[in-house]
Amino acid sequence: MPLDELIQHGAHVMTVCNACRYCEQYCPVFPAMERRVTFPKPDLFYLASLCHNCGECLYACQYAPPHEFGINVPRALAQIRLRSYEEYAWPRALASAFRHHNLATGLALAAALSIALLTVTLIARPGSIWPNSPSADFYAVMPHGVMVAFFGSVFLFAILAMGIGVVRFARDVRIVPGNVDVGAAFLGPPKPRSGEGGRWPILDALTLRHLHATGTDCVSAEEARSPWRRWLHHCVFYGFLLCFASTSVAAIYHGVFGWRAPYGYTSLPVVLGTLGGAGLLVGAAGLWMLRGQRDPALADPAQRGLDESFIALLFLASLTGLTLLIARHLPIMPALLIVHLGIVLAFFVTLPYGKFVHGLYRVVALLLSHHE
Numbered sequence: 001m002p003l004d005e006l007i008q009h010g011a012h013v014m015t016v017c018n019a020c021r022y023c024e025q026y027c028p029v030f031p032a033m034e035r036r037v038t039f040p041k042p043d044l045f046y047l048a049s050l051c052h053n054c055g056e057c058l059y060a061c062q063y064a065p066p067h068e069f070g071i072n073v074p075r076a077l078a079q080i081r082l083r084s085y086e087e088y089a090w091p092r093a094l095a096s097a098f099r100h101h102n103l104a105t106g107l108a109l110a111a112a113l114s115i116a117l118l119t120v121t122l123i124a125r126p127g128s129i130w131p132n133s134p135s136a137d138f139y140a141v142m143p144h145g146v147m148v149a150f151f152g153s154v155f156l157f158a159i160l161a162m163g164i165g166v167v168r169f170a171r172d173v174r175i176v177p178g179n180v181d182v183g184a185a186f187l188g189p190p191k192p193r194s195g196e197g198g199r200w201p202i203l204d205a206l207t208l209r210h211l212h213a214t215g216t217d218c219v220s221a222e223e224a225r226s227p228w229r230r231w232l233h234h235c236v237f238y239g240f241l242l243c244f245a246s247t248s249v250a251a252i253y254h255g256v257f258g259w260r261a262p263y264g265y266t267s268l269p270v271v272l273g274t275l276g277g278a279g280l281l282v283g284a285a286g287l288w289m290l291r292g293q294r295d296p297a298l299a300d301p302a303q304r305g306l307d308e309s310f311i312a313l314l315f316l317a318s319l320t321g322l323t324l325l326i327a328r329h330l331p332i333m334p335a336l337l338i339v340h341l342g343i344v345l346a347f348f349v350t351l352p353y354g355k356f357v358h359g360l361y362r363v364v365a366l367l368l369s370h371h372e
Contacts, residue, residue: 003041003083011039013076014047016063023057028204028369029077030057035372046173048081049358049365052208054218054229055298065297078300085357088172090164097353102305106313106350113349114342117142117150121338129334136262136328141337144254151341154348161352166360173368204370205363208233220294232286236314237359239279243321246273262328274325280318284311303355310355313347 001009014033017023024030029050036043055074063069082098089095121129121142128141139147203209208230217225250269253259263269288311291299320340327333 001079003087006079006083007041007044010044010048010076010080013071013073014039014044016069016071017057017073020061020063022062023060023073026056026060027052027054028366029073032369032372042172044080045084045087045169046365046368048077048084049169049361050369051077051081052218052362053078053298055295056219058295058298059219059222072297074298075300078303081358081361082300082303082306084169084361085165085353088165088168089353090161090168094161094353097350098306099302101309101350101353103308103312104305106309106346109349110313110316110343110346112342113345114339117342117345118335118338120146121334129338130331136333138261138328138333138337141334142341147341151345151348154345158348158351162357162360165352165357166364169361170364170368173365202363202367204366205359219298220290222295228286229290232283232290235279235283236287237283239276239281239283239318240314242272242276242279243318244276246270246276270325274322277318277322277325280314281322284315284318287311288315306355309350313343313350317343317347 014036017030018033018036021030021034024034027050029047032050033047039047051074053074057073058064061071061073063071065072085098086095089098118129124146125141217227218229219225220229246269249272250261250263253263253269254261288308291307291311317340320336320343324333324336324340327336
C-alpha cells in the first residue's frame, strides 16, 4: 500500500476510535489519540510507536471485522510502524531493507560472513582452525586487534544509524502541537498518573507495565491472556544488556588491567555472558513459539520475515555463544568461534534495519506521551 493511502487509512481508523473512545484506558495510545483532532503523518508515526501490539483493543472493538468499518487498530498501527522505520532510516538508500529483510536473508548473511571470516583466518593463520593442541584462547584464532576492528566498526555504524533514525523521529513528532522536546522529557520530574503516584516514564519502557488496561498481560486470542509475552521480552532485553555488560567488562580487563582472555568460569565477564546468553536463548525461543500461537489478525503479515530474522539471529548467537563456552577447550572451538562471530556480525549489520529499532522509538514516544 502506498504511504499516502496507508496514512489516509490510519487517520480513518484513529478518527473512528476518537469518536468511540471505548478503549481509552487500555494503553497510552488512546489518551494520546484523544488529544488530537486530525491525524497527519507525524501523529500516526508517534501513536504507532506507542503501541506495543498487545491486541486488547481489537477484541473490544465493536467496529472490528466483520463489521463493514473493518477497524483493526493493532494491524493498522503495525503497518504504519514499519513505514516509520523506513521513513527515518539512515542512510536513506537502505530504507527498503526493512521490507526485503527476512529469515532467509538473515541466515544467508550470517553464513556469508562466517565464510568470509573463515577465509581470512585460513589465509592469515591456517593452522589455527583445527589445532593439534587445542586451547581456549580465542585470540589465537583471530587476533584481538582484528576482532576489535571488525566488530567495533560495525557496531559503531549500527549505533550511528540508529541514533540518526531516533533523532529524526523525535524531531518530527515534537513539532506536533502538544508535544515537547525530548530533553525536557528526559529531565522533567515524574508526573502522576490517574489514581497513582509519580513515576518516571522510562520505567514504563523498562517494565512494560502498560501493555494494556491491566498493566500485566497481552492477549494471544480473544479472552486468552498471559504474561508470557512480557516476560519473554524481558528475557531478550535484559539478556542483551547482560551480554553487552560482559563484553564491556572483558574490554576493561584486557585494555586497562592487561588481563588476557580466556577468563575463568566464575569470572565476572563469563558469569554476565552466561546469564545474558541464557536469557536471550529462552526469550528468543519463547517468542518464536508464541508467534505461532497468536491470532494472525493482531499482526502485519508484511513484518513476519523481519520478526523471524531478528529472533533467529538472537537465538543462534546465544546458542553458539553458550556452546562455545562449553566447548572452548575442544578442537572444534576455532570453527565454532568463526560461526558464532559470523552470526553476531550479521546481527549487528541488520540491527538498524530490523525489529530492534522499535524499542528505541517506543522509549521516545513514551517520554513524549508522558509530558504531553
